[in-house]
Amino acid sequence: MSPSKSLTMHNVGIVVKDLDAAVEFFTELGLELEGRAPIEGPWADGVTGLHEMRVEIAMMRTPDGHSRLELSRFLAPEVIADHRTAPVNSLGYLRVMFNVVDLDDTLARLRKHGAExxxxxxxxxxxxxxxxxxxxxxxxxxxxxxxG
Incomplete structure (x- = not known):
């Protein structure tokens, strides 16, 4: 099987402080809450390299079912870095882009959730x-x- 046929993206992870507010925001954008769960234990420690990790996640799905955002709120260990206000020319992940049907309507709805x-x-x-x-x-x- 060629790599192009065997590869799909599962999710993009975003760490937040207020999981409820993030779920509300992305729900307003049009994503659907697939589920929420606590994540911890040896398997989680092993995959992340963070020992005694405790996280609450919310998995958000696009309406077409092809893309997901995993929103995570770390309970332990403490968050050690903050990249949220980095300018767009910073190294690392830049942003997540969504295609919307009506940009003006979407902006009006998201402004009610603090978007600027x-x-x-x-x-x-x-x-x-x-x-x-x-x-x-x-x-x-x-x-x-x-x-166009």
Whole structure:
């Protein structure tokens, strides 16, 4: 089997302080809560390299069922770094981009949950309207609307 046929993305993980607020925000965006669970034990320690780790996760699924966000709130050990407000030219993961049907409506709904447009909504070559927003806890999220 070729690599292109055998590879799918399972999820993108995001660490948050307020799991309930993050679930509400991503639900408003249009994702569906697949489930919540505590994560701990030798298998979790082994995969992450964090010993005596205790985490509460919420798995969010896109309506088409193809993509997921795993939202995690660490109970132990303490969070040791904060990348949420790093500028877009920082090394590492930048943002998660979502395609939406109506960008203006989506922004209006998300603003009720504290979202702010980073700078402005732009038109990219009459193909997309797009913007970056800061979501819950300053997370950088991209939104794009097909217009072409």
């Amino acid at each position: 447009v980073v700078d402005q909504v732009v038109d990219y070559e009459n193909i997309y309207r797009l913007c970056y927003i800061r979501g819950p806890e300053g997370l950088l999220i991209g939104l794009a609307q097909d217009i």
